[in-house]
Amino acid sequence: MSDPQAKLSEEEMKTYRVQGFTCTNCAGIFENNVKKLPGVQDAKVNFGASKVMVKGNTTIEELEKAGAFENLKVRDEKEQKLEREPFWKQKENIKVYISALLLVISWVLGKQYGEEHLIPTIGYAASILIGGYSLFITGLKNLSRLKFDMNTLMTIAIIGAAIIGEWGEGATVVILFAISEALERYSMDKARQSIESLMDIAPKEALIRRGQEEMMIHVDDIQVGDIMIVKPGQKLAMDGLVIKGTSTLNQAAITGESVPVTKTIDDEVFAGTLNEEGLLEVQVTKRVEDTTISKIIHLVEEAQAERAPSQAFVDKFAKYYTPAIVILALFIAVLPPLFGGDWSEWIYQGLAVLVVGCPCALVVSTPVAVVTAIGNAARNGVLIKGGIHLEEAGALKAIAFDKTGTLTKGVPAVTDVVTYGGNEHEWMKITAAIEKGSQHPLASAIMRKAEADGSDFNRVVVEDFQSITGKGVKAMVEGVTYYVGSPKLFEELHGNIESSRTETISKMQTEGKTVMVLGTDKEILSLIAVADEMRESSKAVISRLNNMGIQTVMLTGDNQRTAEAIGKQVGVSDIKADLLPEDKLNFIKELRGKHQSVAMVGDGVNDAPALAASSVGVAMGGAGTDTALETADIALMSDDLSKLPYTIKLSRKALTIIKQNITFSLAIKLVALVLVMPGWLTLWIAIFADMGATLLVTLNSLRLLRVKE
Template identity: 70%
Template sequence: MSHSQINSSPNVETYRIQGLSCTNCAAKFENNVRKLPGVENAQVNFGASKVYVEGNTTIQDLEKAGSFENLKITNDRERKSEKTISFWKQKDNIRLYIAAFIIVISLIASYSLNEQSIIPTIGFGAAILIGGYSLFMKGLKNLIQFQFDMNTLMTIAVIGAALIGEWLEGAAVVILFAISEALERFSMDKARQSIQSLMDIAPNEALIRRDNIEQTIDVNDIQINDIMIVKPGQKIAMDGIVIKGSSSVNQSAITGESIPVARMTDDEVFAGTFNEDGLLEIRVTKKVEDTTISKIIHLVEEAQAERAPSQAFVDKFAKYYTPVIMLIALMVAIVPSAITGDWSTWIYQGLAILVVGCPCALVISTPVAIVTAIGNAAKNGVLIKGGVYLEETGSLQSIAFDKTGTLTEGVPHVTDIVSYQGEEGSNLSLIAAIENGSQHPLAAAIIRKANEDNITFKNVEMENFKSITGKGVQATIDNKDYYVGSPDFFKELQTSIDPTIVQQIEDMQLEGKTVIILGTHQDILSLYAIADKVRAASKHVVTKLNKLGMSTVMLTGDNQNTASAIGKQVGVTNVKSNLLPEDKLKYIKELTNNDQKTAMVGDGINDSPALAASTVGIAMGGAGTDTALETADIVLMSDDLNKLPYTMNLSRKTLRIIKENIIFSLGIKLAALLLVIPGWLTLWLAIFADIGATLIVTLNSLRLLRVKDDV
């Protein structure tokens, strides 16, 4: 059963895990939970540090299942009471401090006392037991059960070092391995902070008015249609609609946009956003678990649980790699020893191979990078729904854009007015009065223009209004018949049109504009050119993507002239016009069938089929759009195309960092193993190679926290 299946099952309880540090531990804990009585199935989400349990169990039983790692479990719904233990105060780290102190004292003693003194050896032995307590508990259990992982490798290496009298090096292995494990815990905690910060965004309580009584209540007890009162300087606790008041609301928590937006009556607001300067009364529209921020958190956590292709490769590789390393170590310890009789030297070399073969850096190379990148994206208003989409985006070859509402604003505007007779204002008043009674889609653009120019038209008395289907409308004003319609309509209405006017109409149409005419039986009074405005960011974004080597395509149902004009304006490399929704789907399928990795960018509603068929479906304006959140693989929460180059940049950097991590962690192992041939590999070198690789891989992955939305 997949993660999404178990999570959507009705009989599933979600618990938070504290102390989960490695993927191996996660797999072991998941296996232990599945064996608990009453548990039908279980799934651990390592990235989000959660476990989904189907069936009946208790927190005590779950903690027993995680006792090998001292895991602490809390119910997800009660996370407010969860106390986070500081990284520096964690038990394993305290043991590490004590063991390191004992080693330092023992080293001083070994130089101060004579060589026969047993005191330094006792000190090193104590450091091994204290610093390696967790390691031995896991490693010895694994040995008994014939399970071979990094804990097993290290346990054998340390016991072997003690048996051949290398107490100092055994203690060093324990300490440095403990530091490596601490680094892994620290990096995962750092990577998870993005989710934690999302969770802390929305308040836990809100001021609610019920039956004319105002009271502060827990968000879990707030019902749909409750009236929420939000004062200036407070965060909004629930999604809702403003019913009274107006204010500036900072929505950066949801959309990643730092500039506040104006919110007034009938506008939608989201939980976790910040009310800046006005008192708002809001009618709650969603329960706490259904708010936009809750959905984002849920989807981000699901995304971090999904294994990326590179992680699947690493996990599979590590499964076979560890037993192979153990076999090589055994062969190095036995074969040369049997030939030369020098058992001590070659057993030491075999132990060093066990240490250098520890796959810490390799195992952590991918999950830290994926979790960090997805968390960073969520903080910047981009929802990436899995490591697979993060990786696919990094290797995209082409991006197809839906035109309306994506490259353009999706709202037609009057761009040009040419008056031949009468004043522009009085003509605009006439056409707005006539179009006010029309149902034509372009009528709204005329009305909007009249309102913008403060033209009064609603008091114009009009008679005999008549719609002429597919052509235009007519009406009588002040005993004079006026007509509004297309150029073709006026060609029928008037026997001939002035060639100069015909030329102006054709020029406007070549620019991709729709022309509406106001006139009478005899005269043309005004021309009105209407077009869907190109978004301010479109040209900049498309240019940026073209420079990144992407092929950019605009898909539209518009005619060839309009499509070509807008395509030229925004700078796309290809334009496909006169497309029905099924044609868009067909075109995307053609591209993907030709092994061309293609993203589709749309609004997530009427573009759903094409979004689903593309390699990566990217929806814009996901805040408040459930369809976009569900349909797309990547959701740009704000209605801003500028998030696209940032997403591409983050994905490409993540791919590069994962490749660097894998190559480096395997390369350093290979280099260290080659030192066995001349017999130069020591336990010191082996552990420094291991901890060095882990440190570099961790820091390299955490560089993704610094990728900014400043494109």
């Protein structure tokens, strides 16, 4: 909730879930009704997530009364979702069946007795009343307050049709409008299901051990520190740390990664992930409302309440458009007859303009697309925190990447070992034994390499260990003094280094590697090259982004030589090295001046200023860090860049669909209005134009569910 008005104090707010919203307009009416309830100080409806937040005291019964105009069902946020009746059995739809049946009978009787006869007219009137009862109540209330919305326009049109004797067409309009509303409800529910499916990911109960006792407990009653027992094939109900066992977990529900991840003691695990093979004991670290999956659901639902820029445009447009349509319809109905036209014919045309002018399709054009896209992204491990960020990502022209931990793994590894005489295994063992006492960040890479080679360097006795500041270390092993350090250290020791060895060192350094040397004061025994390893996906991701016409820039604090080596390897179009955090920030501002829409991709901790300055901040590895979830506009839940091209593809598609929807909604209205001139616009055509536009716009938006990586 980023608009200031929405910052209702979280502590005093009570959230309820609502079932049955069909349109943003109805959500607005419901919000106003709730605000008027006794004891309620404020209320805010989130249409996309189907929620209402209430400040003050009220009951579910009172809230359902406030939503009676649309038969809304309300439940507490924590309650399980109500089993929805099948679409065809819903009460609102049964009225449509009865109304349609009466219409058909009246039409048959009209053919028999003539359209003007009292019997078919009574049939049509009954059909209008049954099918349009709730529509009329809302419409007449709005009319008395001079509030013009969809219901008001339809009420005037249907009553007008009855007055001029077009009972059959009035009844048809009621039924077609009711069908349109039902289908709109159905498709909106479809769009929301992508979020509801997230809520069902984590189990509602877990097997907990307290003391010596094991019991099934509801997640609301599980405490931090409880031990959760997870059997193979079960899903985890809570976040925690593994304290016993090893297993592979499928984390697709949280991170979108389809490849299972091995988890063992002290590893972090998340609610909603599936334990595939081993028995795990997990110490619970968060309460149910703080788990990663709860945060994802909360952020996604809040994202849907955020208005996309095109939504703000549509809302503003609809505010002036609806009264304008009413005035236009009035002119069409009144002016031509004053100059000799037939009153009945032109009133009919005016009524048809009212129907075609309904802003249904236009109003629904953006929210359905935004809800669908954000839901699809969340199911694929990408958190987009609002319609505005979805639209911004679709317009991106440049993306800046932090190097360490984003394009690279952020963990140094040994890439090359060159030995001069002697045994590589032996020299590695001695180097690792000496480096064990060092504080240097590259020491851990050498020890990992020695471990991987199966070398038992812990048994090597190291004596007289000494650190040589900024250059390396020296120590004695089995009576021999060895040095481990930079090539500079050996230049000082030996005076100069043999040219063939200098060439090898230079070649490795040009490749962006750091070279460490093992030797004595007489000779060089081994060269070890260490580098921060490239992520497997980086090259392919950068290549895809370059093909999408996006400028890719790598930002790093590393020296120019290392940066260029890695930049070339990964294929970025621009490289900026030797940067401090404030330099990154300034560079992002410079890029924005050039391109306007610029994203920054980082790990969300040290890149926070640059993430905030970019038009879209993208954080990686959101599943483990709260900082990433909070600072970024988009969080990739897995530690994998491959979701980035998918996010941009989805955002571009959403932008295209929103533009198509708005253009189509307005174009179909224009075409229908042009038909007024020759007097061809009928109520039938008008309602089909309105209903068809709404349906097509909604179905077009649902195509976003099919966007895959």
